Amino acid sequence: MRRPRNIVILTGAGISAESGIDTFRGAGGLWENHRVEDVATPDAFARDPELVLRFYDMRREAIQTREPNAAHIALARLDREWAARSGGGEVLIVTQNVDDLHERGGALNVLHMHGEHLSVWCGACDERHRWVGALLHRPPCPACGEAALRPDIVWFGEVPYRMDDIYQALAAADLFVSIGTSGAVYPAAGFVRTARELGLQTLELNLERSQGSAWFEETRLGPATQIVPEWVEELLR
Numbered sequence: 220m221r222r223p224r225n226i227v228i229l230t231g232a233g234i235s236a237e238s239g240i241d242t243f244r245g246a247g248g249l250w251e252n253h254r255v256e257d258v259a260t261p262d263a264f265a266r267d268p269e270l271v272l273r274f275y276d277m278r279r280e281a282i283q284t285r286e287p288n289a290a291h292i293a294l295a296r297l298d299r300e301w302a303a304r305s306g307g308g309e310v311l312i313v314t315q316n317v318d319d320l321h322e323r324g325g326a327l328n329v330l331h332m333h334g335e336h337l338s339v340w341c342g343a344c345d346e347r348h349r350w351v352g353a354l355l356h357r358p359p360c361p362a363c364g365e366a367a368l369r370p371d372i373v374w375f376g377e378v379p380y381r382m383d384d385i386y387q388a389l390a391a392a393d394l395f396v397s398i399g400t401s402g403a404v405y406p407a408a409g410f411v412r413t414a415r416e417l418g419l420q421t422l423e424l425n426l427e428r429s430q431g432s433a434w435f436e437e438t439r440l441g442p443a444t445q446i447v448p449e450w451v452e453e454l455l456r
Contacts, residue, residue, distance in 0.1 A: 220420050220437065223394035224308035226301070227385075228294065229410055231315045233399020233426055234443045238285045240318055259374050269355065275370040276353045279336045282318045283351065290398070290447035291324030297451045298326045304455055311388045315400065315407050317372055332379040332407065338371035347371055379406060389413055394420045396450075399443050402429030411435060424450060 232240070257263050258274045287295075294312060301310045312321055312329045317336045321329045339350040343365035350368075352358075357366040373379050389395065395414035402408045411434040414421050423435040424446050432438055439446050 220394070220422070222305075223392070223420060224305050225388075225392040226297075226308070226310045226394045226396065227388050227392045227410075227414075228310065228312045228396045228398060229315070229400060229407060230294075230312060230321070230398045231400030231404075231407070233401075234290050234447070235285075235288075235316050235318055235320055236399070237290070237442060237444050238288045238318075238320055240282060240285055240316075240320075255375060259372075260376055261374055262376075264369060264374075272353075272355045272357075272370075275336070275372065276355050278317075279351070279353075279370075282320075282336050285318070285320065287320040287324030288444050290443035291320045291326070293448040293451040294321065294398075295325030295327075297454065298328050300455055309391075311392075313385055313388075313407075313410075315404065330381055330384065332373070332381060332385065334370070334372040334380065336370070336372070339368045340371040341365065341367050342369060343367035382406065385410070386413065389419070390417060392417075392419055394422065396422045396424065397429070397431075397435070398424045398447060400425070400429055402431035422450075 253274060258271050264271045298310050301308055310328060312326055314321055314329060314331055315333050317334055319337055337349055337351055338347055340347050341360040341363060344360060344363035346362040348361050354368055359366055360368055395411060397411060408431055411421055411431050415434060421435045423429060423432055423438040425440060426442060427440060428438060
């Protein structure tokens with residue numbers, strides 16, 4: 220591949236799986252024992268808020284016991300060093316994941332398109348707040364005092380965050396990399412097509428080929444903790 224200047228990296232559940240965070244579609248995955256319709260839609264929250272809040276309280280508690288792995292740390296290194304190595308180029312990590320392992324691994328330029336477990340959103344005043352505790356007891360919003368907090372997660376049927384920023388970054392990029400994604404969840408699954416239409420180089424790093432693998436110019440298969448550090452090391456030489 221030609222040496223790029225600006226890089227957009229999409230990460231999915233596969234990059235956090237080796238940290239012990241269940242993947243969406245894997246055996247024993249995130250939604251085990253719960254239908255998506257029961258815990259991950261606005262209708263579900265309106266119908267049974269206790270079930271939804273209990274479910275996300277468990278997930279929020281669990282991710283705080285996990286640690287970033289070698290793949291997160293390698294991408295954080297790329298984030299820190301790329302500008303100097305590329306003469307002012309930029310790296311944007313767009314993640315579908317709602318954990319904070321990229322940030323705890325040291326990455327700074329991270330965009331959470333599906334929201335974050337450690338954030339809450341107030342339906343009364345529209346404010347967002349960092350949150351590490353439970354929501355089941357319906358605590359008041361720190362800003363307005365109303366008991367209208369919900370997980371700051373993009374549920375099915377809702378629009379992912381900062382889509383304009385993502386497409387602007389793709390338009391300015393030279394390389395699009397997808398790491399640990401299934402290629403089944405849109406709109407993220409369509410980013411590679413946009414990248415190809417824009418003339419970007421495209422690379423897939425995954426445990427197995429994704430549903431959109433045919434759109435990538437190059438695919439490298441293996442555990443994220445192995446192939447991501449290898450790719451970063453190669454890029455930074």
